[in-house]
Amino acid sequence: MTTISRFAPCAIALVLASYDASPQTSPGPAPVVDGAKTVEKASRSAERDLTKSVAELNELRAQISTEKLPLAQELSALEESVIGLRRDGDKLQRLVDAGALEIATLKAQMKARQDELAYVGSLLDEYARTFETKVGVGELQVCGDAIESAKQATENKTLTPMERFGRQTLFADLTIKRLFDVIGGHRFDGISVDMLGTVLNGQFAMIGPVTLFRADTGVAGVAVAQTGSPNPIVRPLEGDLANSIGTLVASGEGTLPLDPSRGGALKALVQKTNLVHIFVKGGPIMWPLLAASIIALAVVFERVIFLLNEQRKRSPKSLGKFFAAVRKGDLADATSIANKSKDCIVTTLGYALEHRDQSLGHALSYAETRSVKRYRRGIAILDTVITLAPLLGLLGTVTGMMGSFSVIGGELSSPGAITGGISEALIATAFGLVIAICALLPFNYLNNRIDSVETEMLAAGAQLKLLVESRDHSHSPSPIELDLAVTVGGG
Secondary structure (H helix, E strand, C coil): CHHHHHHHHHHHHHHHHHHHHCCCCCCCCCCHHHHHHHHHHHHHHHHHHHHHHHHHHHHHHHHHHHHHHHHHHHHHHHHHHHHHHHHHHHHHHHHHHHHHHHHHHHHHHHHHHHHHHHHHHHHHHHHHHHHCCCCCCCCHHHHHHHHHHHHHHCCCCCCCHHHHHHHHHHHHHHHHHHHHHHCCCEEEEEEEECCCCCEEEEEEEEECCEEEEEECCCCEEEEEEECCEEEEEEEECCHHHHHHHHHHHHHCCCCCCCCCCCCHHHHHHHHCCCHHHHHHHCCCCHHHHHHHHHHHHHHHHHHHHHHHHHHHHCCHHHHHHHHHHHHHCCHHHHHHHHHHCCCHHHHHHHHHHHCHHHHHHHHHHHHHHHHHHHHHCCHHHHHHHHHHHHHHHHHHHHHHHHHHHHHHHHCCCCHHHHHHHHHHHHHHHHHHHHHHHHHHHHHHHHHHHHHHHHHHHHHHHHHHHHHHHHHHCCCCCCHHHHHHHHHHHCC
């Protein structure tokens, strides 16, 4: 802008000079002298301006020459600065690229570590869930809380991954400690229940696959797991074996019988039951059932002996002689035969014949009733036992279930008591049904024999009545009557 402003007067003077020198279109001729002066004047002015402009141009050239080197130096410095900035930019870009690559690598490593942590966590979770089925009997009382905490670690969404993994590793440490504890046998305090559901405090001893228990009350035996309860049930042992197991559990030292079957023989020993154990487990209602069974057994034996004795006394010959004497009309001889005979039918007919004067029919009915009554003696007792035994069993069922429901309402952690009440109910019902069934068979047999004897008595009585009435009316007996008499007499 400075150079242009300096050259402006020269340019204006040149323009004016060219304007004055151009031909004029005016009608009159221009004065020659004035024009030459004007041109000269303009020329001098232009020369002065040109000289001044040249001077100024030289001055500007000198100024530019003096200012060019610092600007060049400054430009070089700026170029060097740009080069350095570009170099720094490239370095930063390389750092950014390396950082991005490193971040991607770190993300991949984090993903791999997260997958590993999830895999290990799933293994620990599965280990915690399956470990519960592999612990010894009663050990859930010791490590049950740790197992439950490890199982709930994956389900609790409020826990951080580190807290969840910490719980699982804590449980793993506990199981490793347990592994060293069980080597050579492991003893710990705990709670168990007996066969009737009574809670017992005592001490457990794990020796191989067998878990032994000794209660503070002195009961010793093999502990067996209960489904749904951390408290196992104790199968008590008796005799020297129980004493030796009690000493072993209490002191940690003692004699344990060798069991090559890895506990199978010992479990078979404690699970073996007899009638006494079953009777005790049946509850108090078993005593009335026992009394009923004894009464029924005594009645059956007495009736069988009675029938055998009566069968031994039967004498078809005496019956035939009796009817032969009646047909001959020798009633005194017939009465004498009946009095000497031990056959119940002959004695019945003899009693009726002896008292025929009052009423032969009434005498026969009375004699038959008296004889049949001897056969029916004890049948009512047997019938009562057949009816009473199932009812007593049902009563035992009700009392046992009442005990089970009372335990459910009171202590949910003792399934042994619940199963004890159910066992009592089932045992009482089973014994009642067995007694009724066993009594029903001889009852029907005895009734059948009584009906047979009663039918035979009725037939013999009808024959006697027919013979006596025929004699009284002076009628001889018909062939049909004789055949009937022979048939009855032949037994």
